[in-house]
Amino acid sequence: MTGRFQKGQSGNPRGKQPGLRSELARKIDGLLEDEAEALISKAIDLAKAGDIGALRLCLERLAPVRKDRPVVFPIPEINSTADVVKASAALLQAVASGELTPSEAAELGKLVEAHVRAIEVTEIQDRLVRLEDMGMGGKR
Incomplete structure (x- = not known):
């Protein structure tokens, strides 16, 4: 028996629309909403018992596990790509001294890297403008 669709071709090539919920999921939500207060009371009673x-x-509902926390760490100011060495050294020293965890330093390092990329793009753009000005005889 052959299907209605060609092999390897979906019957809905665009896929499910974002945010579209199945009828079953909507019914379950309705049931839970109607019984929410009773279910919460029961869970609390069971916990107390x-x-x-x-x-x-x-x-977990009262005090969920924190996935992130503020990190207070004075990163040296980064105004040019040359300044990244000081920032990187400060992060390494903070990990070595136990002031930051390796994962905290890695996340801060990603922020430093993104900032340096922004500086690099700005520097390249400035150089390009200067080169174009030189090529046009200084006229713009």
């Missing part, structure tokens, strides 16, 4: 799973669920 010592149910570890319910306790974990309640605590």
Whole structure:
């Protein structure tokens, strides 16, 4: 038996529209919404009675695990690509001294790298303008 569609071709080539939810998901949401207060009360009662799973669920809602935190670290000012060496050395020293974790320093390093790329693009643009001005006899 052959299907309605050619092999390797989807019946919906554009795919599901973003944000479109299935009928089942909408029904489940409706049921949960209608019973939300009772379910929350039950979870709290179970947690109070010592149910570890319910306790974990309640605590995760009250105090979710932080995925990020502010990092206070004075990075040396970066005004040119030459300044990146000072910033990088400061990050390495902070990791070596335990002031920053390696992952915190890596994230800060990504910010430094993005800032340096922005400086490089600006410097290239400035050089290009100067070269164009020289090629046009200084006329613009």
